[in-house]
Amino acid sequence: MITHLVLLRGINVSGHNMMKMDALKTMLESIGFQNVRTYLQSGNVFVDTEEESASKVGFMIKQEIFKVFGHEVPTIVITKEDLELCFKNNPFLKEKDIDTKKLYVAFVSVILKSENINDLKISQFKPDEVSIDENRIFVKYAVGAGKTRFDQKYIEKKLNVVSTMRNWNTITNLLTMYNE
The missing domain is CATH 3.30.70 (Alpha-Beta Plaits)
Incomplete structure (x- = not known):
């Protein structure tokens, strides 16, 4: 398993792109990520996965956020x-x-x-x-x-x-x- 840190830009800021962390965690687990952990309400999310490619992880998460929450959220995945x-x-x-x-x-x-x-x-x-x-x-x-x-x-x-x-x-x- 590889742990990726996903930085979501611009969520839960001044009432925009609102997302409960519990709902985000549930969504990420539903698409196969494990050991999902968040820090603060501002888009810092750790996920464990077999996927090595940070860009693929970011793309998957960005797509699913749009599908589930309707928000276009830029993501950067760092190690x-x-x-x-x-x-x-x-x-x-x-x-x-x-x-x-x-x-x-x-x-x-x-x-x-x-x-x-x-x-x-x-x-x-x-x-x-x-x-x-x-x-x-x-x-x-x-x-x-x-x-x-x-x-x-x-x-x-x-x-x-x-x-x-x-x-x-x-x-x-x-x-x-x-x-x-």
Whole structure:
């Protein structure tokens, strides 16, 4: 069995794409996933399956959510290694006295190149800071995520990708769950 972490974008946010986690869990079990576990109400779902392909897992879940709930929900499936690399490769964690409440990670649907940082035009969002590492964009907000225009929608528009963001506390807790 392989454990996949499925990140659903934009569910249960401000009354949109509402989905009870119990109903989501039941739906996923009905299509063959095992040991389904959720974290929070915002679309963090662990599933066990024989399917190795993360893209196939994501596609199956996206299709079934549309069929059952009627929501078009972008999905990104990541591995335990992806989460471990968040800790290893996040340059902002090396800073002294870093406020982890201002750290976020955007997971994107493709591998990015370092030149993609130019496409993001991050200089217009100073003093927010960004670093790209493969399919992860590390963000350090100067004030906070609620006070910037540099968000997942902006990333998707500028880079023509699917993305979803998680705060550092969620990343930490998801890795803990992966290790249980």
